[in-house]
Amino acid sequence: MELPKNFLFELNNHIATVTLNRPKALNALNKDVMEELHDFFSNQLPQMGCKGVVLTGSGDRAFAAGADIKEFMTMDRIQMEAQSKLGHQLMFAIEKSPIPVVAAIEGYALGGGFELALACHLRVGSEKARMGNPEVNLGIIPGYGATQRLPQLVGRGRSLDIMMTARMIDANEALEWGLLNRIAPVGKTVSVAKEIITLIGTKGPMAITKVIETVDAYYDKNKDGFAEEVATFGSLSALDEFKEGTKAFVENRPVNFKNQDGI
Ligand code: CAA
Numbered sequence: 001m002e003l004p005k006n007f008l009f010e011l012n013n014h015i016a017t018v019t020l021n022r023p024k025a026l027n028a029l030n031k032d033v034m035e036e037l038h039d040f041f042s043n044q045l046p047q048m049g050c051k052g053v054v055l056t057g058s059g060d061r062a063f064a065a066g067a068d069i070k071e072f073m074t075m076d077r078i079q080m081e082a083q084s085k086l087g088h089q090l091m092f093a094i095e096k097s098p099i100p101v102v103a104a105i106e107g108y109a110l111g112g113g114f115e116l117a118l119a120c121h122l123r124v125g126s127e128k129a130r131m132g133n134p135e136v137n138l139g140i141i142p143g144y145g146a147t148q149r150l151p152q153l154v155g156r157g158r159s160l161d162i163m164m165t166a167r168m169i170d171a172n173e174a175l176e177w178g179l180l181n182r183i184a185p186v187g188k189t190v191s192v193a194k195e196i197i198t199l200i201g202t203k204g205p206m207a208i209t210k211v212i213e214t215v216d217a218y219y220d221k222n223k224d225g226f227a228e229e230v231a232t233f234g235s236l237s238a239l240d241e242f243k244e245g246t247k248a249f250v251e252n253r254p255v256n257f258k259n260q261d262g263i
Pocket of ligand 1 (some may be wrong): 024025026028065066067068069070087108110111112113115134135137138141142143144
């Protein structure tokens, strides 16, 4: 893979780490980084054979403080709509990734940065993480999917609270609401995210991919999630992965999934 220009990339022990790298602008998301991230998640990641991705921001102040407001100020209505569509494409590429993507949130995850974290499968926040959708402060609404994804996670009332008051949610409230899956000490979110991916990496890899797909079917208006569950439950039972998982159980030995290392 060619090294990305707009974010940092590392691959260690079959875990990819993607780091937004504009710390002076609190990792605000501009068009260039979004396009490159979209290409990475859509085209490059599926071929890497890794167990999972940690998505984080450089510096200790922010995961990402939102879309780049200064760039927005140069855009007309058509360009803003195109930018929103690009945001949707990126968030869908992350949400539909066949391998888990875990957000490691140090500091602020606001606006488009919060939406990026919402598209990930899991979220680890530091004790100092602060999240929210402050777009109404700018006279706009969230444009990268929060109006649709936030209610899935926290319900209508809490979503309207976050979006209409523009207040920031701290780590404890976010954990209580189910916005964060774990709280980690400051500076440790990436290592906790890697621990989670390592644990998931010991499970049946196809089963993990299908958990993501089948849970997401619930939120897809064009799909019958229960029917998908039946079909997927059946099709997985025909794979070696299921044979090995059940055999290991009855033989009372550690499981050895063929591509347990994600290769
Ligand atoms: N876009 C562009 N630049 C940003 C930015 C953003 N979203 N957030 C912060 N920055 C820049 C600041 O302009 C500043 O740059 P300079 O040093 O060149 O002045 C630098 O990052 C540091 O920020 P602050 O000086 O503001 O730091 P602070 O500690 O005083 O405040 C903050 C931190 C509360 C996060 C504040 O920066 C802030 O409110 N940021 C904007 C948050 C926001 O409104 N996000 C939503 C954007 S719109 C959006 O995302 C729409 C969508 O859904 C797609």
